[in-house]
Amino acid sequence: MDATKSLSSYPTSLLLEMFRRMTLIREFELRAIEERHRGLIPGFIHSCVGQEATAVGACLALNPDDVITSTHRGHGHLIAKGGEARYMMAELAGRQPGYCLGRGGSLHISDFNLGILGANGIVGGGIPIAAGAALAFKMRGERRVALAFFGDGAANEGAFHEAANQSAVWKLPVIFFCENNLYGEGTAMHRSTAIQNLADRAVAYGFPGVIVDGNDVVAVYEAVRQAAERARNGEGPTLIEAKTYRLRGHYEGDPQVYRTPQEVEEWKRRDPIPRFRARLLQEQLVDESTLEEIQGEIMAQLDEAVLFAKQASQPQSEDALYGVYADIHNGLVF
Amino acid sequence: MREITYSEAIREAMSEEMRRDPRVFLMGEDVGVFGGVWGVSAGMLQEFGEERVRDTAISETAIVGMGLGAALCGMRPIVEIMFADFLMCAGDQIVNQVAKARYMSGGKADVPLVIRVTTGAPGSAAAQHSQSAESWFMNVPGLKIAVPATPADAKGLLKTALRGRDPVLFFEHKMLYALRGPVPEDENFTVPFGEAAIRRSGDDLTIIAIGGMVPKALQAAEKLAQEGIQAEVIDPRTLVPLDVPTLLESVAKTGRVMIVHEAHRRSGPGAEIAAILAEQAVEYLDAPILRVAAKNVPIPYSPSLEQTVLPQEEDILRAAHELMRGVKVAEPL
Numbered sequence: 001m002d003a004t005k006s007l008s009s010y011p012t013s014l015l016l017e018m019f020r021r022m023t024l025i026r027e028f029e030l031r032a033i034e035e036r037h038r039g040l041i042p043g044f045i046h047s048c049v050g051q052e053a054t055a056v057g058a059c060l061a062l063n064p065d066d067v068i069t070s071t072h073r074g075h076g077h078l079i080a081k082g083g084e085a086r087y088m089m090a091e092l093a094g095r096q097p098g099y100c101l102g103r104g105g106s107l108h109i110s111d112f113n114l115g116i117l118g119a120n121g122i123v124g125g126g127i128p129i130a131a132g133a134a135l136a137f138k139m140r141g142e143r144r145v146a147l148a149f150f151g152d153g154a155a156n157e158g159a160f161h162e163a164a165n166q167s168a169v170w171k172l173p174v175i176f177f178c179e180n181n182l183y184g185e186g187t188a189m190h191r192s193t194a195i196q197n198l199a200d201r202a203v204a205y206g207f208p209g210v211i212v213d214g215n216d217v218v219a220v221y222e223a224v225r226q227a228a229e230r231a232r233n234g235e236g237p238t239l240i241e242a243k244t245y246r247l248r249g250h251y252e253g254d255p256q257v258y259r260t261p262q263e264v265e266e267w268k269r270r271d272p273i274p275r276f277r278a279r280l281l282q283e284q285l286v287d288e289s290t291l292e293e294i295q296g297e298i299m300a301q302l303d304e305a306v307l308f309a310k311q312a313s314q315p316q317s318e319d320a321l322y323g324v325y326a327d328i329h330n331g332l333v334f
Numbered sequence: 335m336r337e338i339t340y341s342e343a344i345r346e347a348m349s350e351e352m353r354r355d356p357r358v359f360l361m362g363e364d365v366g367v368f369g370g371v372w373g374v375s376a377g378m379l380q381e382f383g384e385e386r387v388r389d390t391a392i393s394e395t396a397i398v399g400m401g402l403g404a405a406l407c408g409m410r411p412i413v414e415i416m417f418a419d420f421l422m423c424a425g426d427q428i429v430n431q432v433a434k435a436r437y438m439s440g441g442k443a444d445v446p447l448v449i450r451v452t453t454g455a456p457g458s459a460a461a462q463h464s465q466s467a468e469s470w471f472m473n474v475p476g477l478k479i480a481v482p483a484t485p486a487d488a489k490g491l492l493k494t495a496l497r498g499r500d501p502v503l504f505f506e507h508k509m510l511y512a513l514r515g516p517v518p519e520d521e522n523f524t525v526p527f528g529e530a531a532i533r534r535s536g537d538d539l540t541i542i543a544i545g546g547m548v549p550k551a552l553q554a555a556e557k558l559a560q561e562g563i564q565a566e567v568i569d570p571r572t573l574v575p576l577d578v579p580t581l582l583e584s585v586a587k588t589g590r591v592m593i594v595h596e597a598h599r600r601s602g603p604g605a606e607i608a609a610i611l612a613e614q615a616v617e618y619l620d621a622p623i624l625r626v627a628a629k630n631v632p633i634p635y636s637p638s639l640e641q642t643v644l645p646q647e648e649d650i651l652r653a654a655h656e657l658m659r660g661v662k663v664a665e666p667l
Contacts, residue, residue, distance in 0.1 A: 067407065101440035108438040117406055118439065122430050128396045129431065132403020132411075139359065139385060139409065146403070159426070162396035169391065323441035324475050326499035329528045329575035 007218065007283050015285060016294065018060060018217045022052040022273050024298050025076040028085055031302045032075070032092055033252050040310060041092045043105045048076040050215075050247030053272035054179045055080040057220025058147060058242075061228055066145045067115035067133050069126030072107050073179075073246070074119030077149050082114045085305040095312035102315045103323070117146075123184075124150060124157030127176065131163040134174035134231075145231045147175040147224070153184025155198045164237065168205040173231035175224060176202075176239045179214060181246045186258040202239035214242030215272040247271065335516035341374050343485040343517045344450075344506060347492035348375070348412060350521050352382055355410060358496060361388035362397055362414030362450075371416055372452060372511055394423035398449060402432050402501075405447040410496060418453040418467035418505065432501045433476030444499045448492070453481075454546045454596050455644055456508040461632035464640075466545070466597035471503055472573055472606060478502045478527060479574040483548035485515040487571055490525030497524065507546035507596075528575035532584070536564030539590035539657050542581060543567055544603055547594045547626075547645065554650035563658060573603055581607065582615050589620035590657040594650055599627035624653045 007015055029047040036045050048055065055076035059068065062081075070077040078088060083099070091098030092106050099109045110118035117133060120126040130148035137144040154160055155178055167174045178198050182189050195201075202209025208230075212223040220242055227238035245267040249256050256264075280286050338346070352358045359382075360375060366389040369376030379387040390397050394415055401413040415421055421428060428449070435443040455464035471477050478500050482488040488506065495502040517523075533548060534555050543551035548569045555565040566584050570576055585591045591611060593604035604625040611623055626645045634640050 069403075099440065100438060100442075103440050104438040108434075110439045110442065112406070112439075112442055117403070118435070118443075120431075122426055125399075125426060125431055128399020128427060129403035129406065131396065132400030132405070133407045134403070135400055136404040136407035136409045139404075159395050159399065162391070162393035163399065166391050166393055166396045166400065170388075324437050325478070326436070326444065 007279060007285055010218070012285055014060065015280060016290070018056055018221070019276060019280065019291060020294050020298070021056045021060070021080050022217060022276065023295060024085065024301070025052045025055060025079045026273055027298050027302050028079060028088070029075060031306060032089070035089070035093070035306060036252055040306070042094055043092070045106060045252045046073045046250060047248050047252065048073045048246065050267065050271060051179055051181060051244045052076055053217035053276070054177070054214045054220055054242045054244055055149075057217040058149070058177055058224045061221045061224035062145060062147060065115060066147065066228070067117050067130070068147045068149060069117045069130040070119040070149050071126065071151060071154070072119065072121055072123070073151070074109065074149070075106070078109055078111070078116055078119065081116050083109065083111060083116060085301055086308040089305040089309040090312045093309040093312065094315070095309055096315045097312045101319065101323075124154035124159040126150065127154065127159050128163040131167045131172055131174050134167065134172035135170065138170070138172055143232045145173045145175060145228045147177050149177050149179060151184065152178060152180040152182065152189050152193070152198060155201065156184070156192060164201075164205045164239070167237045168207050171234060171236035173234075174237045175227045175231060176237060177224070178239065178241045179244055180241050181244050183246070183250070183258065185250045186254070188258060197241060199239055199241035207237045207239065209239040209241065212240060212242050214244030215270050215275065217272060217276050245270070335518065337514045338485055338517050339511065340482075340485045340488045340506070340513045340515070341372065341511040343489040344374050344492055345376070345378065346517070347489040347496070349378060349381065351493060351496040352386060354521070357408065357410040358412065359386040359388065359409065360412045360414065361390050361401070363390055363392055363416050365389060365414050370414065372508065374506070374511070375414070394420050395427055398424040398427040399431065401447045401449070402427060402435065402445065405445050406435065406443060410446045412448045412450055412496070415449060415451040417463050418451050419462050419465045421451060421467055421470075428471070428477070429474050433474045436500070437476060445501045446499050447501045448495045448504055449502065450504045450506060452508050453505040454507040454509060455633055455640065458635055458637060458640065460635040464633035466595065466628070468505055468544070468573055469597055469601060469603045469606070472603060476501070477574060478572065480504045480527065480572045481545040482506070482571065483510065483543070483545055483569050485513060486517045487525050487531070489517050490523055491527070491571065494524045494527055505545060509546050513549070525571065527572040528577050529571065530577035530580040531569045531571055532566065532580070533569050534565065534567040536566040536588070538564045538588060539566070539592070539654060540584040540588045541565050541567045541650065541654075542591065542593045542607060543569060544573070544593075544595040546596055550647050551594050551650060554647050554654065557651060558654050563654060565654060576607070578610055578614070581611065585611055585615045586618045589618050591619070592624040592626055592650070592653045592657060594626040594645060596628055596644060598630050599625055600630045602627050621657045624657060626650050626653050
């Protein structure tokens with residue numbers, strides 16, 4: 001049974017939005033994988049199948065003008081923060097109308113209007129950037145929060161430790177949100193890290209460290225809501241460790257020699273989406289037909305997104321040379 | 335015009351911009367209470383307070399990364415990295431994050447971030463506090479690179495950087511901090527990027543000198559003048575963007591050129607400039623393009639060793655004589 005309070009204390013609209021976004025992320029990932037195999041998408045896919053609750057619980061607990069930094073496994077974070085499937089799919093396909101005009105691809109999607117400061121191809125790379133966003137908010141007296149998504153692997157990068165320490169000193173409104181999916185690429189956490197709980201590291205920096213069931217969207221939502229409130233009140237950072245699991249390989253095609261099929265099967269039983277769905281129905285907060293309807297809308301939305309990406313124009317090849325700087329020099333791109 | 339030092343000129347640029355633009359702030363190691371280990375930001379904490387002059391932990395990755403995050407969210411941070419050698423501690427943020435943010439986002443991201451850093455050998459500071467790192471970053475598209483050599487340029491280039499929309503690596507040579515020179519008091523005095531300065535005119539040979547080597551090149555040029563050789567000394571002022579037309583024009587006139595820098599010779603800024611000249615001006619050349627640079631060994635500690643490795647005035651003179659003879663004497667390393 002989930003540790004969180006009864007779902008009936010939450011507005012149904014919020015619960016349905018949780019369901020909708022988690023389902024959208026799951027189906028987006030499955031479609032992206034399919035389109036990768038079909039050749040629409042030229043680059044790697046690091047899917048977040050199984051980790052939808054962390055993305056959605058965290059982002060729905062933030063305000064629209066709060067910001068996030070994301071990771072190489074970032075599609076879920078982006079969709080959870082409001083990213084649109086069609087522009088994401090177009091970016092994955094390397095097309096002109098994609099979020100980054102086809103220059104970024106999966107690892108570098110950003111939308112500053114939505115507060116998405118960027119996915120990141122470098123493990124831990126986004127963490128100091130989120131701290132800097134929080135610094136900007138604090139200096140201007142805005143009650144905004146920055147949340148850095150990162151994984152258990154990034155918790156061993158210096159960037160995490162430096163940003164955590166400096167943010168604590170300045171009591172910045174930042175949330176360090178660690179999605180601990182037990183593997184840094186192909187290395188089990190116990191082989192790279194001598195402690196059980198990464199949340200313990202918060203003690204070293206002088207702010208709270210919280211452990212949460214990362215496959216329980218409401219539990220994640222609660223943890224982030226509290227951390228955000230704390231941040232807005234000027235009390236500084238929080239480290240949240242959400243225990244979760246990625247149900248597919250590090251990338252599509254990963255032979256996954258580092259874990260057993262039994263382990264994956266065991267975690268499938270804790271899949272956050274069926275689990276949340278069952279709970280919604282069990283507590284009689286929604287009926288099955290509503291959820292089916294949402295599911296149907298999402299499938300239609302993704303059909304449209306894939307079609308949009310397929311029909312979208314390719315970037316002009318000479319466009320590759322523009323946009324390095326804000327200006328050009330002596331009439332030349334430099 | 336009143337004269338101030340290079341160091342004061344940098345402080346004046348920062349202070350003026352902080353007065354006119356609340357988005358500008360300074361952070362780095364010892365920039366506040368200490369006033370900067372080179373004294374560049376002395377007194378700024380008293381004027382602007384702890385919110386805008388921020389002493390940080392010794393965490394270069396966080397300093398640069400937080401500067402980037404703040405820049406993406408509407409601020410105009412100046413971050414100071416105490417020594418160019420320490421830029422490598424922030425390597426990922428500078429190379430993979432700051433430099434690429436605009437391009438990877440499809441041009442959406444403005445990154446008005448200025449990374450101020452000291453460069454060059456201050457004397458017996460040895461291999462980890464003496465490096466000239468400019469060309470390490472010339473190979474990374476997305477960064478602009480300023481190498482001011484005079485107090486006026488230090489002020490004017492820094493103000494341009496602080497009013498721009500792109501990340502700038504601003505290399506301040508340690509041996510220039512005490513250099514005095516005329517600096518305009520006009521608050522809107524700026525020096526554009528990508529415009530070289532002709533420090534001295536001459537018809538016989540061109541010396542392209544970078545940063546801390548500009549005064550040495552000028553001294554050498556005076557000695558050459560006494561021998562009847564008129565050297566033109568060009569200071570590119572920014573390496574990215576680089577004012578290629580001014581370099582070409584000079585070389586077309588003189589037919590002889592050397593590039594002088596304190597960075598190591600192999601793949602230093604001179605390698606790039608020499609390649610450009612070879613590609614675009616070979617028909618004007620009457621002699622091989624020469625480089626006068628630090629030898630390809632780490633900068634040693636002991637003064638006599640250090641002097642052997644760093645380029646000296648006599649090296650410039652020797653290169654000038656070679657150019658005038660049109661013969662290249664092979665240089666070791």
